[in-house]
Amino acid sequence: MYAVETLNLSKRYGKTDALRGLNFTVNEGEIMVILGPNGSGKTTLLMILCTILKPTSGTARVVGIDVVEEGTKVREVMGIAFQEARGFWRHKPSSILKFHASMFDIDPAKRQDLIERTMKDLELWESRDKMFMHLSGGQAKRLETAKVLIQQPKLAIFDEPTSQVDLRGKRKIWDKIRELRDQGSTIIVATNEVREAEYLADRVTILHQGQRVVCDTIPKLKDAIAGGDIVEVDFEDPVSGKLVDDLNGLGGDVSLLSDGNQLRAKVSRAEDWVPKMTSASYVAGAKIASIRITEPSLDDVFLHFTGKALADQP
C-alpha cells in the first residue's frame, strides 16, 4: 500500500485547471519532494491531501483512506505545516503547540517535555512569551514546523518549510524533517528551492502546470539528462587530436579547449565515463593533472523535462 496515492486527480478553480488528471504515489517512509514553480499545482495537491480542498474529479488516498469519503479519519493520521504560518494571533507559541498536541491525542504526560524540547530544537524557546502575532516570519514558520514535529503523524506535509527562514534555521528544519522520516513518518515536502530538494529528497516529483512531469530519485533524474555531467580534464601536455577522437568514441561530446591542455566532456554518467577516459589517456601516454566533475543541478533537470528554468517561472 502506498502512503499516498492519487488517481486522475483534477482541481479546477473557475476556468483555471490547477491539477490535470494527476497520478502520484508516495511510498511509506520516504521523503517525497514535490518540485515545481509557483502555480504548478503543488499547494493545491497538498490542500487536497489534507482535506481542506475537495478535488473536482479523481481520487486521493492517504494510507489507504479516501480523502473525500473519510476526511476526518485522514486528518487523524496527517499533519501539515502550511506555507503561510497559521496560528491564534493572541496565543503564545507553547499554548498553540499544547492545543495542537491535545487535538491529536499526544500523551498528556509527555506533552510538556515534547513541546519544550521541540521549541528548543527549533530555537523558539526564547520567543515562548511572545504572542503569535509578534513572532517574526521565520519564527512563525518554525512554529508551523514544530506543530507537525510534535504530532509525529503517519503522513507529514511541509509546504515550503523554510521560506523566510535564515540559513542556519533551514538546516535545522531539514534535519528535523529527516529525523521525522527516520522515526517512521512518510513525508511530502513541496518546494521551489533546489537546495532544499537536494538535501531532503528520497525521490522528487516534478509538477508542471498541474501535471506530473517525472518522478524518480535525484541521481536517476540527473542521469536521465543526456550530457548532463560535465567533466573537465587538465593534461600536463597539449592533447593530441587522436586522443580527442578516441575519447569521443567513448560516448558524450568531447571538445578541446583553446589552450590545448584542457578537455571538456559532456557525458550522461561521469562515474562510467571517467575510468574509461583515464585508461584511454594512459594508453595514449597523456598525463592527467586534474579532473573536475560537475553534476547537473535540479534546476537543469527541471529545464530538461519542462523546457523552462525553475527560477524563470512566475
Place this chain on the structure above:
Amino acid sequence: MSQLSRLVHIARTDFSYFFRTKWLMAVLISLSLSDMLVVGLVYGRLIPTKFAGLTYFQFLVPGIVVVGLFSAATDTGRRIWLALREGVVQYYLTLPIRTGGLVGAYIISGGLGGIVYSGALLVIAYVALSFLGPTAIPVQGILYALVLIPFLFVLATGIAGLAAFFASVSRRGEMYWVYAQALQVSMVTISTVFYPAQTIARYLPAPIATIAEYNPLSLAAGILRDSAFAGNPLDTSALTNLLATSLPLAALGAFAYWIILRTIRLKGKP
C-alpha cells in the same frame, strides 16, 4: 479524544479569545457600566414613576444586560471573520473534527462569551442595587437569574449564529461591523429592551409591535425584569418563546458558517 472533546476544546480555545482582547472588553464594559450606573441611578431618581412595579433602574438594567449579551455574542462574528481571513479556519479544517463540530464549537463559544459578559453585568447590577438602589433585590430573584442562565445561553448562541452569518457574507472587516451594528440597532429598537410594550403599541404600527413583543431580546429582558429583579416566578411560556425564537437564529448562523466552510473546501477561499 472523541469528537465531542475536540469540539469542547476548540470552543474553549475560541472562548479564551474573548478574554485576550482586553481593549474590546474594556470598551464594552465601560459603556455598559456608564449606562447602568450613571443613566440608571441618576435618571432613576429623576423619574420616580414605576413601570410594572419596577423602578427605572430595575427596568433599565435588564435591558443593558441583554444588550451586553448581544455585544459579547456578536464578537463571535468578529473572530470568525478574522479566522477566515487570516487562515486559521484552514488550520481548523486540518484538525480531526467534523465540519459540523467546528461550526458547533464557534456557536457554543459565542454563547459562552455572551453569558459570561451578561452574567458579569448582572452581578454588578445586583451589587449596585444593593448599595445604591431604592429597593433591595429579592433573594428568589437571584435564584431565578441562575435558572435563567441556560436560556440566556441559548439566546447568546442565536445571536452568535447571526454574527457568524454576517461574518460569512462580509468581504471586508468594516462591512462586518456595519452589518452587526445594523442588526443591533434594528433588534434593540424594535424591542421592549428599553421601553415598555405599551409605548411601542402606542406609537408604532401593530405588526411592528408584535415583532417587538416576540423579539428574543424583548423576551429575555422581560423575563429578567419579572423574575430576576421583581422576584416573580418564572413564566414558562415566555421561556418557551425565548427558546423558540433563539434556536432558529442559532440554526441559521450555524448553517451559514457551514456553507462558508464548504465553500472553502470547494474554492479554496471563503
